[in-house]
Structures are given as structure tokens and as C-alpha cells.
Amino acid sequence: MDWLLTPGPVRLHPKALEALARPQLHHRTEAAREVFLKARGLLREAFRTEGEVLILTGSGTLAMEALVKNLFAPGERVLVPVYGKFSERFYEIALEAGLVVERLDYPYGDTPRPEDVAKEGYAGLLLVHSETSTGALADLPALARAFKEKNPEGLVGADMVTSLLVGEVALEAMGVDAAASGSQKGLMCPPGLGFVALSPRALERLKPRGYYLDLARELKAQAEREAELLRKEAQAAKERLLQEAAQELKRLRAEIERARQEKALFLGQVRALFEGYLEALKRLEKTP
Amino acid sequence: MDWLLTPGPVRLHPKALEALARPQLHHRTEAAREVFLKARGLLREAFRTEGEVLILTGSGTLAMEALVKNLFAPGERVLVPVYGKFSERFYEIALEAGLVVERLDYPYGDTPRPEDVAKEGYAGLLLVHSETSTGALADLPALARAFKEKNPEGLVGADMVTSLLVGEVALEAMGVDAAASGSQKGLMCPPGLGFVALSPRALERLKPRGYYLDLARELKAQAEREAELLRKEAQAAKERLLQEAAQELKRLRAEIERARQEKALFLGQVRALFEGYLEALKRLEKTP
Numbered sequence: 008m009d010w011l012l013t014p015g016p017v018r019l020h021p022k023a024l025e026a027l028a029r030p031q032l033h034h035r036t037e038a039a040r041e042v043f044l045k046a047r048g049l050l051r052e053a054f055r056t057e058g059e060v061l062i063l064t065g066s067g068t069l070a071m072e073a074l075v076k077n078l079f080a081p082g083e084r085v086l087v088p089v090y091g092k093f094s095e096r097f098y099e100i101a102l103e104a105g106l107v108v109e110r111l112d113y114p115y116g117d118t119p120r121p122e123d124v125a126k127e128g129y130a131g132l133l134l135v136h137s138e139t140s141t142g143a144l145a146d147l148p149a150l151a152r153a154f155k156e157k158n159p160e161g162l163v164g165a166d167m168v169t170s171l172l173v174g175e176v177a178l179e180a181m182g183v184d185a186a187a188s189g190s191q192k193g194l195m196c197p198p199g200l201g202f203v204a205l206s207p208r209a210l211e212r213l214k215p216r217g218y219y220l221d222l223a224r225e226l227k228a229q230a231e232r233e234a235e236l237l238r239k240e241a242q243a244a245k246e247r248l249l250q251e252a253a254q255e256l257k258r259l260r261a262e263i264e265r266a267r268q269e270k271a272l273f274l275g276q277v278r279a280l281f282e283g284y285l286e287a288l289k290r291l292e293k294t295p
Numbered sequence: 296m297d298w299l300l301t302p303g304p305v306r307l308h309p310k311a312l313e314a315l316a317r318p319q320l321h322h323r324t325e326a327a328r329e330v331f332l333k334a335r336g337l338l339r340e341a342f343r344t345e346g347e348v349l350i351l352t353g354s355g356t357l358a359m360e361a362l363v364k365n366l367f368a369p370g371e372r373v374l375v376p377v378y379g380k381f382s383e384r385f386y387e388i389a390l391e392a393g394l395v396v397e398r399l400d401y402p403y404g405d406t407p408r409p410e411d412v413a414k415e416g417y418a419g420l421l422l423v424h425s426e427t428s429t430g431a432l433a434d435l436p437a438l439a440r441a442f443k444e445k446n447p448e449g450l451v452g453a454d455m456v457t458s459l460l461v462g463e464v465a466l467e468a469m470g471v472d473a474a475a476s477g478s479q480k481g482l483m484c485p486p487g488l489g490f491v492a493l494s495p496r497a498l499e500r501l502k503p504r505g506y507y508l509d510l511a512r513e514l515k516a517q518a519e520r521e522a523e524l525l526r527k528e529a530q531a532a533k534e535r536l537l538q539e540a541a542q543e544l545k546r547l548r549a550e551i552e553r554a555r556q557e558k559a560l561f562l563g564q565v566r567a568l569f570e571g572y573l574e575a576l577k578r579l580e581k582t583p
Contacts, residue, residue: 016319016321019318019319024318028315028316030307031304031307031485034304064352064353064354065353065357065507066507068506068507069353069507197319198352199487217360217391217505218360218391219354219356221391
């Protein structure tokens, strides 16, 4: 492999490489469902969100477009600071999505200043966390705070493609409502999966568009998958409980039987004892 | 691996499995560009088209949506026969894309009849070649012919997800203008890549929409990648030619030098010969 100093995909983690060489899991098997649910749980932890993380087949760019098209309706006003190649992409995606976009330009290498985004009248702010094209890290918490002071109803969306599992990420704690990422950077997995993390606040305000990008439909499908697994788990648990109860009953019955035998034995011993006493009494009575 | 009798992904080809276990190629290396171009060329052969095949990161469903959103503008009328789960999906995608959709229902297991699609006034016809959900194979050539007799300007789009490299596929020869497919069926590769094949006719009539799905932008990017590779190849060829010319010149110079030496040798021999003759003549002259 060549070593190129570009913001390309990272080397794969040996475990990822090993997993790739194994036969594929059929997506309708229980094993695949379990892997999927576990992955979603781990991603929720990685984004540190109480909301949801959706896994999409596609690149980080697809996740960025899904974020924009599911959070904002055409005609809504958004603020997009541009300070590198990927914030430029966010700007292009917002334009194509039919949003009214205000662009704030910064020299490449800089990051936006909180005072610049402290402006009223916007439905959203789109930020790139780690601008891979320049290496600059934006101060998301300060920017989100400044924006939301002026736009309490506004939503903050962030590109976290190269910051997830590399830098500090905590969705709600940072004031971020939705974030996009991918599999080929901090996760050290091959490219091909996009992630959209949605805070509880973002989940309440989805405005889905598109077929492949419709996150509401995707949430429903993933919830159904989860429900099916839980149903199966519940059924298995019920069967296990019934089986355990049956065994317990059997054990109790055996105990009762044993107790009954012990009682009979004990009563026999007591009777024998009393008979012994009676015998002794009779002997005493006969003694003058 | 479990064996499920569902239309899921196929087992991987051993070569695909082996390729997956190798370190990833960085997408900006020349080696990656060569693999990419070779793959596009092979896909063109597989679809048997003189047009283009675009490789997208996503599923077959993404390719279907890309086909619909790049061939037809909102408000255009399309005919969608529904005879299984995947033609149902084509119908839903066309609706979401803002097309005016006429749906033709058939019992699952059947395929549409050519006479049913021989109706005027449509910009397009969307067909599923092999309806994976029922196993039925639609007669694309007969359907495309019947539709185009009534709609000479109409475009025929086909879902070839499970027919590519499995059944008979020949894009233009079948009267199909664009087709969608994926990597996880006949190709015996893992899921994650979608293909859109575009006939020369479809290429002339693209009406791109969306950011990720914008096939015109994708065609441009892929053409640039191709041009860059060709430029590099041309440069290498030029350098090779110059090098060969320099060697040839060196060889010719050596030959001339050798000829010059041979000439000198020859002249020397001729001179020696003539001197011999002269000597003999002088001896003869002296003889009385």
C-alpha cells in the first residue's frame, strides 16, 4: 500500500480486516440483527447521545445530505460558515436541498467565531467539527451556544466524519442536534457506511425527504428490527421461565414426597417410641 | 452461515473474499484508479451498453432512486406495472420523486403484458427485470417495444438487480435506456455498491437532482478521474517513446561507427590489393 499524506481512509483495524475475510452474515438472520443492534448501541455511546444513530449504506457525504434534508424543509434559512473543503460541501448540499443559505467565509485553516453566528432568524447552523481539508477543529460548544442564544428553536447540525472516536464528541452536551459520520475514519473500518446521530430534540423535529434518505422510514424499519429481536428474546425468556418453573415444581414435588416419607418414618419412629414407653409402662404397672 | 431461502445476498466469490482480506487501496492512488476504470469497463460489458455505467456507494435501492431522479423531472408521467415487492418499490420511489405515476397491478407471480403498456402520453416506463420477490422474469424487449411504439420519446428504466450476470442482459438491444443493479447478486461481491447503466440515449437526456444522486456530477468526476489516468498514461507513453528513440539513435550511431571502421578496413584492404597489383605491374614492366 502507498502512503499518501491525504485525508483518505485510514488503515483498517486488524479485527475489521479479519471480519471482512469471514463469510457474510445474511441480513435476515438473528445473528445479523444482533450485530446490527450492538453496532447501533456502540455508536450511540461513541456519539454520546440519548437519541438514535442510524446506519446507512453510503458515504459520509450521504450522511451529510440525509442530515440536511431530514432536519430542514425547503425555504428554511440556515447559516453555513465555510472554512474548508467539507464545509464547502455542506454549503452545496444545503443549496441543492432548497434551503435559503447564508454563507460565512473564512480563510482556509481558520474556524468560525462564535460572535459571527450569534445572529437571529435562522432555522439552523451547519458546522464541520474537524475540517479534514485543513486540520482545523471548530469549537462546537461555543458556536452552538452563541447560535442558540439568538435562535432558541434553531437546530445545529455537524459533520463529525473525522472527529468521531478521534476527538471529543458528546452530541447533546455540545449543543449539537444531529451529526453525520462514516465508517472509514476513527472506526478504522472500510468505507461504505454512513451514520446519522439524532438527539432526542432532532428526533422530534424530523422533516423527512427522499426515498433512500428518509430517516423516519429508516427509524421505523430499524425499530421494527429491534422489536422483532426483543419479541424473540421475550419469547425465549418466557420459555426459559416456564421450563425453570416446571423444574422447580418437579423439585418441590420430590421434596414433598421426601418429606412425606420422612414424616412416615418419623411417625413410625415416634410410634415405636411410644410403643416402647407403653411396653415399659405395662412392665411398670405389673411391678408391685 | 445459515441457509435461508430468501432473496438475500449470495455467497461471496472466493476471489471477492480474498480481495476483502487484503489491505485497502487508497482511493487517490493510481492503482485504485486503474481498478476503478477496469471495473467500469467490465460493468459496461456486463450490461452490454455503449453508454456509461456509474458505480455508487449504496444499495440497489439507491441506484433505483438515482435512475428515477436523473431520468425524469417532477410532474412527468410514468407508467409503473406492479407485480412484486421490488416493482412496488419502484412505484414508491417514482411517487416520492414527484412524478405523476400510473400504476398497473398484476397478481404477484405474473409479469406485465406488452399490450397493457402500449399507451400514449408517457415520459417513461419503469420495469423490474427479474422480480426477486416472486421469481418472475419480465419480457423487457417486448414491453419496451410496445411502449416505445406509442411513446417514441419515452425512456425505459429497468431494475436489473438480480438479472445482471444471471439472466440475459443487453441494455440497448433490449430497448432499455437505463438500468439499476448492485454488487451482492450476480457479481458475487459484498453488498454496498449500486450501479446505474445509462445508454447513449439516456446520457443525452439526464435531468439530475439531489447531491449524492446527481449522476451528471458523478459522470464528470468519473470522467476527470479517467482523464487524469489517461494523461498520466500518455505522459508515460511519451517518455517511453523518447527513451526508445534515444536508444535507437545510440544503436544507429554505433552502426555508423562500425560501418566507418569496416569501410576503413575495406579501403585498407583494397589499397593493399592495388599496391600488390602495382608491385606486380612494376615487376612485369621490369621484365624484358
